[in-house]
Amino acid sequence: MREKLSFLLGVWIFVCGFCAAKFVVEKNNLKVTSPKSLKGVYECALGNFGVPKYGGAMVGSVVYPNTNQRGCKSFDDDTLFKSKPGSFPVILLVDRGDCYFTLKAWNAQNGGAAAILVADDRLEPLITMDTPEEGSVANDEYVQKISIPSALISKSLGDSIKKALSSGEMVTINLDWSETLPHPDERVEYEYWTNSNDECGPKCDSQINFAKNFKGVAQLLEQKGFTQFTPHYITWYCPEAFILSKQCKSQCINHGRYCAPDPEQDFSRGYDGKDVVVQNLRQACIFKVANESGKPWKWWDYVTDFAIRCPMKENKYTEECSDQVIKSLGVDLKKIKDCVGDPNADVENPVLKAEQDAQIGKGSRGDVTILPTLVINNRQYRGKLEKGAVLKAICAGFQETTEPAICLTPDMETNECLENNGGCWQDKSNNITACRDTFRGRVCECPMVQNVKFVGDGYTHCEASGTLRCELNNGGCWKETRGGRMYSACVDDHTKGCKCPPGFKGDGVHICEDVDECEEKLACQCPECKCKNTWGSYECSCSGNLVHMQESDTCIAKYTSSLTTGGFIWMMIFILAAVSVGGYAFYKYRVQSYMDSEIRAIMAQYMPLDNEAEVPNNPLHHDI
Structure with missing residues (x-):
């Protein structure tokens, strides 16, 4: 017991070597869209478990349960918070306290909630909700099964939301992860802070499983130039006053400069912390040598092969086993040994010194104090260490439209649309849905179908719009x-x-x-009119010899109409005939007169005519 207490004290001393450093709480925006009294943008802290929807967003309505308000017990109905088609997803609000954050999230997920918000129970700056400590009584198996996103909100915001809900108002929230990870260019730079220890329980198991499952994807991205990856290892130093203590000697190398906790937390058996530090150093050197040769992805081959071939449980966690793995991968073993140097020498190791310097946060990244930790584009990733979740986060780090093909494959789909249509609008009769599955998460967005754009909120309604909308359904x-x-x-x-x-x-x-136009007196209002309703219209008729004039809604006599119309037509025919005959007669008269005058003129030149007297040679002529 005294040895274990000494060990814990030693770990505390090592950690407190960095107590003056800064841990950054990673946040994302929470936008309240209703009610009006709460509208605005607030900060919330990402949980270090579950699957944040990096690069995406979620709109949901908040529910605060009447009982089990801390969420520490299972909810009786596993569909209690499950959203219905055409309604918003449910974001469950619970209070902090009484149990682990992860248990609250697990119970909320089993109750059907799409996300969980934990309201702080004290006035303080936002903190990061982490997984239970190693060796806790919590069931670590469920932690890796949490898939809904989680966030911590301030006490004041939590109180305001609960007040609005109690007064009968609906609270809708937009959780926005689109800017949680920077995406400045076409390459993503990420770091993976890990450990070679395989005896620390579920966390060590999750790191080993992640390396095995993510290896192929990581190597493909690296070989194609889409990413720049760097592994890192956390070490602590032993204060000078404790360098000669049993704890420092068993946990540190290079005269107390680089230390790691005992793997089994028991100095009397198994491997020591210094064995872990040496293996961490070898892995860092393998990356350094492989990177210098232009093949940094070899690191993934080594760590996965070493975990399989040289486990602590089988007492194979040795330098000899490590050498065999290195040789099998074709990496220069001599360069590795030169890089590792002498662990017993009282000098600094340049590789581990660089690792300690890198652990200190610069800019917006913050210090790395949690193992394991992923840093993507200089922001610490929050969420479970699982291939799909991590790959989505890396894909969100690419500039829009520059994502590699692997980010757009069916393997990257979240399959959220398969269950309950993702809580989005759908038209089952025509197989039209607003749910779209992307690597950034499920999106409820009104679709474009056969060149017809649907518009709406994507959750409760979508309707066709534009010039072609009538052609579709x-x-x-x-x-x-x-x-x-x-x-x-x-x-x-x-x-x-x-x-x-x-x-x-x-x-x-x-x-x-x-509409019955006849019954509602909308047509056929003249006294003589008779109205008959038809589907979509009506028919009007008149009694006797009358006919209906629809334009004036009147009835007039048939003969009057015939006489007037027929007389007018015959009159026009008579006038046209008379004008034609007169014109023709006039034309004939003019032609005949012209011909007569011409003949008379010709004949007058040769003989006097019978009706023309001789004209005396007198310049004057008087009419008789």
Whole structure:
């Protein structure tokens, strides 16, 4: 017992070598969209478990349970918080306290919630919700099964939300992870802070499993130049006053400069902390040598092979076993040994000194104090260490439209649309949905179908819009055909919505009923008129020899109409005939007169005519 207490004290001393350093709480934006009194953007702290939707967003309505308000017990109904089709996803709000954060998230997930918010129970700056400590009584198996995102909110915001909910108001929230990870260019730079220890329980197991599962993806991204990867190892130093103590000697190399905790937390058996430090150093050197040869991805081969071939449990965690793995991979063993140097020498090791310097946060990254830790584009990743979750986060670090093909493959789909349509709008009859599965998470976005754009919030409704909307499912409007006549409530223009056509009344979507123009006195109002209703229209008739004039809604006599019309036509024919005959007669008269005058003139040159007297040679001529 005294040895274990001494060990814990030693670890505390090692950690406190960095007590003056800074840990950064990674945050994302939380936007309250309703009610009006709470509208605004607030900060929340990402949990270090679950799957944050890096690069994406989620809109949901907040539910605060009437019982089990701390979320430490299982909710009786596993569909209690499950969203219904056409409704917003449920974001469960619980209070901090009484149990681990991870247990609250696990219970919320099993209850059907899409995300969980934990309201702090004290006025303090936001903290990072972490997984249970190693060796705790918590069931570590469920921690890796948490898939919903989680966040801690301040006490004041939590109180305001609960007050609004208690007064009957609906609280809707937009959780936005789109800017949580920077995405400045076409290459993602990421660091993986890990450890070669395989005897620290579930956390060590998760690191080994992650390396095995992620190796292929990591090597592909690195070989294609999409990423720049660097592994790192946390070490501590032993204060000078304790360098000669049993704890420092068993846990440190290079005269107390680089230390790691005892793997089994028991100095009397198994491997020591210094064995872990040496293996960490060998792995760092393998990356350094492989990187210098232009093949940094060899590191993934080594760590996975070493975990399989040289486990502590089988007492194979040795330099000899490590050498065999190095040789099998074709890495220069001599360069590795030169890089490692002499662990017993009282000098600094340049590789481990660089690792300690890198552990200190620079800029917005913050110090690395949690193992394991991923740093993507200089921001610490929060979420579970699992291939799919990590790959989505890395893909979110690429500039839009520059993501490699692996980010767009079906393997990257979240499959959230398969269950409950992802809580998005859908038209089952026409197989149209607003749910779209991407590596950035499920998106509820009204679709484009056959060049017809649907508009709406994507959750509760989507409707066709634009000039072609009536060609697709009649724009979602009412349509019916009877007796060869078709009527539609869809107008094929830039408008949206549905409106019953003239002669019908209704909502235009589900029904349009025929209007009885005769009963409602909308037509055929003249005294002699008789009205007959038809589907979508009406017919007017008149009694006796009268006919209906629709333009003036009057009845007039048939013969009057015939006489007037026929007389006018015959009169026009007579006038045209008379004008034609007169014109022809005048034409004949003019021609005949002209010919007579010409003949008389010719004959007058040769003989006097009978009716023409001689003219005396007198310049004057008087009429008789």
